[in-house]
Amino acid sequence: MHRHITGFSNPTVKHLRALRDKKHRKRFNQFLVEGLRLVEDARASGRLPRTLVMAEGRSHSLIERLEAEVAAAGGEVITTTPEILSKITGKDNPQAIAAVFDAWDTRLERLDRTAAPIWLVAQALRDPGNLGTMLRTCDAVGAGGLILIDDCADPFSTEAVRASMGALFTVGLAQARWEDFLAWLRSGNGQLVAASLREAVPYRGAPYQAPCFVLVGNESQGLPTAYEAACDLKVTIPMRGRADSLNAAVAGAVLAYEVLAALAP
């Protein structure tokens, strides 16, 4: 279906704009993606938007293909003014397109732990940029995906999607409480590894085993002691300076690349 919208107070505009808000995303189980590149990444991984919104007058062969595919799949294609697209995205210079996708099931049970030698696990990760960066790192190291423990930033927020550079669409994603994660982990093979300053071995050359779950804690608090205690392996990343921690996404990546070298060189 094709529609042209010119009114700021149009209910669809209000709905799309509200998708910047987490509650609204949860309620409708939808999220907003900005920019042709990310929408193309989604398409390449087999996901089409339910709604495609374009500024009028913008044309591009990729956009035309998208339009046709979205319409063929029963989705809606909306053209609107650049001003309304600005209002939807909250940006002064919005990308030429935005798209609404259905969010998907992020239960742990959907993950196949045997599918990859490495998994990233983040606990109480608050920054959506860090979250997206960890998804991107998952893609780079060939990890199965990212498991979000306890209250994390929303992986379907615009900032997380953008920072993931499309990896949201290609790597696994799960959300769980700690107890549920631990029960799931212990129901099969899996080594839980955390960076730690206590009773830890050097991260280089540590005895990593697949599937290896690399656990990273909250940006300011780090991991709760009880969570650390539940790990199979604690490793130390050298800290040669004044501080005792790295950015969470950086710590996850440094460990993940070490695990990659050990398990899938």
Added chain:
Amino acid sequence: MHRHITGFSNPTVKHLRALRDKKHRKRFNQFLVEGLRLVEDARASGRLPRTLVMAEGRSHSLIERLEAEVAAAGGEVITTTPEILSKITGKDNPQAIAAVFDAWDTRLERLDRTAAPIWLVAQALRDPGNLGTMLRTCDAVGAGGLILIDDCADPFSTEAVRASMGALFTVGLAQARWEDFLAWLRSGNGQLVAASLREAVPYRGAPYQAPCFVLVGNESQGLPTAYEAACDLKVTIPMRGRADSLNAAVAGAVLAYEVLAALAP
């Protein structure tokens, strides 16, 4: 000097608030730091604020010590309402204190390249969070500091300072155009290393040499080809997924930790 400010239109409030703007920071060669922890980091590294701003009624032994030291050094201590502190920081729930520091000289000539085996170099880095994260990584790997090439985000922006977790105050910082950086680099010892997909060797076990300058390119464009060509060593970080790049701060950290293992194990 102690002052109590209650008026929103007070010129000092306007000045402090304007420090969130890059032009204003440049003009006055000052920047704003939020939160006791960061201000304490600065103090510990020998830098006192020229102005300390506190919400009235907040008290803490560390704040009292800071107050006394700032006053003794000829600085100004301002108490104000939580509302005005909110206005200055632009946050609904501001930290209990904010502080104004003088920015410092970031010319390349101030760096002593022999002081550390590793240096990070970022070209056209646009995200202040990435910039701060790279400063934090410099601290962690014992790097001499971060050299910013061409037009980068402002290292004295609130977001960069916050992401650095205080490393802005403890590691070296320089800003230069590419030509000037290259001339400086070639005027002494120094190996320039970049992550690259072309004619590169694996990043693990590559022949790194101190002082090793790890060069990372712009978030979306990567490094210009001519810059890559000027490097002494090009290394590849494995990309096992769909994408061909990592977050810039992540790439810098993965390389920096590899160089650390090679040069200062």
